[in-house]
Amino acid sequence: MEQTLFKTLRIIEEEDRYIRRIESRKIGDLPEGDTIVKVQYSSLNYKDALSSVGNKGVTRNYPHTPGIDAAGTIVKSSDPEFSEGEEVILTGYDLGMNTEGGFGQYIRVPSQWVVKKPEGLDLKESMVYGTAGFTAALSVYKLTKDVDKNAGEVLVTGGTGSVANIASKILVKMGYEVVVATGKVDSQKEELLSLGVKSVISREEIQDEKKKAMLKSRWAGVIDTVGGSILGDVIKSIQYDGAVTTCGNVGGDKFESSVYPFILRGVTLYGIDSVQCPMDLRLKIWEKLAGPWKADNLQAMVEVVSLEEMEGKMDAMLAGKKVGRIVLHHEE
Structure with a gap:
């Protein structure tokens, strides 16, 4: 598994410039963590756009993969609370800031960051919501x-x-x-x-x-x-x-x-701090979003893009142009 290749959008620092590049990486290149998630969807946030142009208030060290939101399935976890194939959501904590984020097809994180997807939401819908x-x-x-x-x-x-x-x-x-x-x-x-x-x-x-x-x-x-x-x-x-x-x-x-x-x-x-929100409250909020607070026609609120299209959306966001909710779909 550590040799498995996947696609990721990397931000590379070169002589005071920041270059965006789609690369292939190995799961073994990911940072330490007890849980590996195969990411199916992520979403674009302003922090991701800032990270992509070298904002050190968001991301200190480069090269880096942005994506502060991710939704996908458990590939491997040493935490008995999670099983292979289980659908999960990740928002907040250090994901996509100084830990490789959801703009890569795989992430490795501490299990304490992982939320089991509640009934009533699918993975795409969870990223229509995302951190926002x-x-x-x-x-x-x-x-x-x-x-x-x-x-x-x-x-x-x-x-x-x-x-x-x-x-x-x-x-x-x-x-x-x-x-x-x-x-x-x-x-x-x-x-x-x-x-x-x-x-x-x-x-x-x-x-x-x-x-x-x-x-x-x-x-x-x-x-x-x-x-x-x-x-x-x-x-x-x-x-x-x-x-x-x-x-x-x-x-x-x-x-x-x-x-x-x-x-x-x-x-x-x-x-309001969504980054370090305690897990018990985090679970309660996601249950509400999946249940009584779920928006009608949720999927109509979003534009789904590929990894290759994300660069243009980040540029538009940084330029202050209206981009709406952008969800990244990682194709197989």
Whole structure:
């Protein structure tokens, strides 16, 4: 088995340049781990695109194979919890960052990273969700612990992104009144309304140009995928005993807030970490995605590409072009 050859997309560092190349490797070349998985599907995330151009905040050492998500079957495991041929999902931990990821046909990882695929999802569907869907569901899980569906409108920021899109779908399915904020109202309003949300507003409507300490109560809760000043502004307009989740930093990694929303309105702020999420909660979230929170027409949300087509999709993502959910299918 260690001599088995497979295809992988490798990022090679050459004289301060980063070259993408499809290569053949042996299973024996993979890093240490007690579980080998044959990858059938992976998905494209922004971290993968950053890794492909040498972002050392994502990947320290090259050559490297990106792919922070993977779904496939167990080939071999020394962990008695897993058996050969069992279908599994991997997201988070160090996969695709400094451990060879899902853009290769095989991965070798610690069994503690591996999730048994729940009934109700197939492998392709699990990668339609991937890290983005898992993050969205984790955000919804945290928010809805504090915010009842009858408490009022829930705001989702960054409306055209995958996390915001999937979070909106789940909230609508649960019966919440969802308002989506986006910087692309003119071009994306109809698409966002098709999710079943109550309304779509421009991000300017939620920004506080006067930088007040508090704003009029408006939102029962917020799922923020943007960060930066947007996060600071929406915190000011949360209703009493409401909650905010934050999972992104495309708007910046810093925000300003006074203590007043927290001590006068009892606002709760949840940070969402999908990378090191404990396994018991991780399993619970995947069960929800496979069951009551499963999106209708899930496979219609995705474009399936080959390993050879992935390079163009990464370039488009880095250029800020809309690429939607991209799932990689490893052909036999």
